[in-house]
Amino acid sequence: MELSEKIDNLYMAHIGRNNFYNEPAHARILDSYVSSTGVVPDPVRKKYVKTVVMAKIGNGHGISVMSEQYYDNMLIKFGDDEIKEFVCLLSDSEFSSRVCLNPCNQGFKNLADFFWDRTTNQISLQAIGFIQQATNQQLPNLGKDSRYQAILSSFS
Numbered sequence: 001m002e003l004s005e006k007i008d009n010l011y012m013a014h015i016g017r018n019n020f021y022n023e024p025a026h027a028r029i030l031d032s033y034v035s036s037t038g039v040v041p042d043p044v045r046k047k048y049v050k051t052v053v054m055a056k057i058g059n060g061h062g063i064s065v066m067s068e069q070y071y072d073n074m075l076i077k078f079g080d081d082e083i084k085e086f087v088c089l090l091s092d093s094e095f096s097s098r099v100c101l102n103p104c105n106q107g108f109k110n111l112a113d114f115f116w117d118r119t120t121n122q123i124s125l126q127a128i129g130f131i132q133q134a135t136n137q138q139l140p141n142l143g144k145d146s147r148y149q150a151i152l153s154s155f156s
Contacts, residue, residue, distance in 0.1 A: 003041065049082050049089070083115050083118065087128060105136040106136065130142060
C-alpha cells in the first residue's frame, strides 16, 4: 500500500539522523496523500497517528519547524477514529518513552487539549481528561494505569 510506505518514510526520517532537515519532504508527501476528509484506511491508521503525533511533539531536541505546517494540516483532519488511536498511544512503549522527554510531554498534552473540542466520543473524552490532569512525570506511565486502561478497554 502506497500510503503505508509514505508513513514509513516519514517515520524513518523522523527517527533518523538530520531529521529536522529530512522530515519536511516526507511530511509534505504524506500530507498530500491524505484526503481532505482526513480518512485513512483502517490497516494503517494506528501507524499513521503514531507517526504524525511523534513527529509533531518532537524528539527531545525540538521539532522540525519546516514540517509543522504539514503536521498541523494532518492533525486538523483527525476524526474520532484517529483521536481514539491518539489516546491509545500511551499504551505503546516506544511512544510512552517519548513523552518522558521535555518538551515532548507538553506537546502531547497540548494535542490532547486540541482534540478535546474535536470529538464527542465519551471514551476519548474521558481519556483526554486523564491526559490533561496528568503531570509531565505521570504521563509516560499513564498507559499502565489501571484506571486509564479501563477507559481504553471500553473502546472494544
